[in-house]
Amino acid sequence: MSELSYDAAFLRKKAFNIRKHIITTVVNNGEGHAGPALSCADILSVLYMGIMGEDDRFILSAGHKCLALYGALVEKGVVDRSVLDTYNQLGSPVPGHPDMTKLPGVEFSTGSLGHGLPLGCGLALAAKMQNKNYKTYVLMGDGEQGEGSNWEAAAFAAQKKLDNLVAIIDENGLQINGTTKEILKPTSYEARYGSFGWAVKVVNGHSVEEIYETLSSAPFEAGRPSLIVAKTIKGKGLSFAENNVNYHHWNPDKEEADKALAELKALEKGCM
Numbered sequence: 001m002s003e004l005s006y007d008a009a010f011l012r013k014k015a016f017n018i019r020k021h022i023i024t025t026v027v028n029n030g031e032g033h034a035g036p037a038l039s040c041a042d043i044l045s046v047l048y049m050g051i052m053g054e055d056d057r058f059i060l061s062a063g064h065k066c067l068a069l070y071g072a073l074v075e076k077g078v079v080d081r082s083v084l085d086t087y088n089q090l091g092s093p094v095p096g097h098p099d100m101t102k103l104p105g106v107e108f109s110t111g112s113l114g115h116g117l118p119l120g121c122g123l124a125l126a127a128k129m130q131n132k133n134y135k136t137y138v139l140m141g142d143g144e145q146g147e148g149s150n151w152e153a154a155a156f157a158a159q160k161k162l163d164n165l166v167a168i169i170d171e172n173g174l175q176i177n178g179t180t181k182e183i184l185k186p187t188s189y190e191a192r193y194g195s196f197g198w199a200v201k202v203v204n205g206h207s208v209e210e211i212y213e214t215l216s217s218a219p220f221e222a223g224r225p226s227l228i229v230a231k232t233i234k235g236k237g238l239s240f241a242e243n244n245v246n247y248h249h250w251n252p253d254k255e256e257a258d259k260a261l262a263e264l265k266a267l268e269k270g271c272m
Contacts, residue, residue, distance in 0.1 A: 061116020
């Protein structure tokens with residue numbers, strides 16, 4: 001790996017802080033999509049604290065991962081941490097899926113899976129047409145790769161040579177009702193997007209070093225959209241939730257809540 005010009009310890013600390021926001025918000029509010037949010041915390045830490053410029057665009061296609069996005073926006077200083085106390089309550093600026101009309105920093109309201117990549121294509125094409133140099137980043141789940149709209153968008157992005165578009169698949173191998181291999185994953189995402197004309201790289205989705213270096217090298221090839229397949233662990237950071245589909249959406253009882261907070265405290269010591 002080449003010499004890096006950033007503070008990896010800082011990014012790891014920010015990733016921990018995002019996980020802390022996710023876990024404490026679910027514990028305090030009684031529910032939330034903890035598993036998928038925890039798996040992408042490192043990715044969002046690197047994007048928001050190390051990669052994206054002021055003019056860059058970000059689309060969270062898998063809107064149910066929004067607790068990670070909210071945590072990143074708190075760490076970036078865009079919103080105050082206190083808003084998380086209202087998570088998913090009536091009228092809250094931080095509902096169960098991100099709402100662009102309620103919270104600064106949300107580019108588009110998402111939740112219906114398979115919409116993020118088409119939106120990203122539109123933003124990237126607009127930049128090309130207007131001679132603007134911002135990049136568009138789209139974070140997708142692996143479960144949502146079963147949506148046909150992704151594959152229309154994948155073909156469109158390659159056809160239009162959208163090398164200012166960077167998509168990331170948070171591949172934790174699980175979705176709401178089982179494993180992706182059991183449900184709808186006939187071939188690897190790397191092979192499929194590659195066959196559509198994308199330039200593809202695979203990273204450890206919990207290594208801020210790998211994520212940073214790979215994102216920094218985009219576009220991977222001139223004239224081709226870039227895809228990062230980030231291999232992750234669903235529920236990363238909570239021992240009892242890791243790789244456990246039952247924690248896609250989490251309603252903690254007191255015992256689990258206490259255990260989660262204790263594990264969080266232990267993790268925090270490791271970040272100091």
